[in-house]
Amino acid sequence: MNNRLIIIGAVVLAALYVFFSSIYIVNERDQAIVMRFGQITDIRTEPGLYFKVPTDIVDTVQIIENRLLRYDIANMTVQVSGNAFYQVDAFLTYRISDPRLFRERALGQLSVVESRLGTRFDSALRQVYGLREFNAALSEQRPQMMREARDLIRPDMAELGIEVVDVRILRTDLDQEVSATTFERMRAERLAEAALLRARGQEQAQSLRAIADRQAVEIVAAATRDAEIIRGTGDAERNRIFAAAYGQDTEFFEFYRSMESYRKALAGTGTTMVLSPDSEFFRYFGSNGSLPAANTNLATPIQPTAAPITAPNGNEQALDGLGIEDATIPSITLDDGSELSPTVGTDVPEPVETAPAAAPAQ
Structure with a gap:
């Protein structure tokens, strides 16, 4: 059992x-x-x-x-056009498309496939980068570079029954030494650009300051000229009014002038004068304060006429004879596109109109 x-x-x-x-x-x-x-x-x-x-x-x-497999390359050093070296991280995806070839030519082992992939992937990336500048990997050429690398790998890997599906570039960075050199070059370029902008700004500032100084001198000179003209015209008008007033009574005019001379000459200045009492200077000094008899035969009053005020010519240069020529006026274009320009020219102020002199009271 x-x-x-x-x-x-x-x-x-x-x-x-x-x-x-x-x-x-x-x-x-x-x-x-x-x-x-x-x-x-x-x-x-x-x-x-x-x-x-x-x-x-x-x-x-x-x-x-039967799934997509991934192969990565990290910190790969490639040389681009211009003999510069850069660090690249990339990966590719692949699948076993022909198991028979995979078994016959790769012994059915992924290690053999990845060894061949590493060699071909490295060569393809170096070839793609070697034909371009560094900026190409950071521009719209990046997808084209990845397609070119994929197409370079596909024929060789197809012999092992492997289909390369896609290639992706993860990072393209400067090598440490190249990064330091590039940084210094970029820094020097920016400093040179800043110095150029600063020099242009100082040039514009000097030009604007010179034009402003010239305008200030012209305005002051024009104002001084007009002031002297007006002052001279006023003095002339005053003299005419005085002449019209004093011409009516000569005796009173002499008396007034004597009083003015006493006030100015005999002021308490400590000055000693030795004069004869009978001199013409003391003609009204010994009158014991009595005024001379009023003149009853006055002359006909003279009507004063206002002297014309000569206005400066508007087209005349404010600085006559100084030889200042017209300068080219600079302008500065701002970031918003607008232009900043200084005030051009000076306008001579119109003369102040004086009221007509009133006729003296009869």
Whole structure:
């Protein structure tokens, strides 16, 4: 009885072994290579349950990836046009498109594929960067560079049954030494540009300041000229009024002038004068304060006439004879596009009109 149970158990175990060794499962993420005595007999790419010759002695199955795989390159040093060196980070995605070639030429091992990928990827990136300047990787040429690198890798990897799907450049950065040199060059360029802008600003400022100084001198000179003209005209008018008033009574005019001379000459200045009492200077000094008799025969009053005020010619230069020529007036264009320019020219102020002199009271 016990021997029968042992035999039955052995048969059941053998049957289970035969059954399970004759089936294999391919899921949606994998694909299978079926080999008989080392020769490929079948390729399974669709998911499902499949059967083969029992045991792994006759038929063997290798499960390989059917998903996109990724290969990365980090801190790769490339040389661009101009003999500058830069650091590049990039990656590519690939998939096993032909399992038969993958098994025959890459021994079915991803390590062999990635070794070939690393060599071809490195060569492709160097070739793509070597034909361009550094700025190309930061411009609209970046997608084109990635497509070119992908197309350079594809033919070689297709021989291994590998399809390169895409290539992406993650980072393009300056090498440490190149970065320092580039920074110093950019700094020097910005300093030179700042110095140029500062010099242009100082030039504009000097020009504007010179024009403003010239305008100030012209305005002051014009105002001084007009003031002297008006002052001279006023003095002339005053003299005419005095002459008209004093011409009516000569005796009174002499008396008035004598009083003025006494007030100015005999002021308390400590000056000693030795004069004869009978001199003409003391003609009215010894009158004991009595005024001379009023003149009843007055002359006919003279009506004073206002002297014309000569206005300066509006077209006349304010600084006559100084040889100041018209200067080119600069203008500064602001960031918003508007132009800033100084005030041009000076207008000579109109003379102040004086009210006509009133006729003296009779």
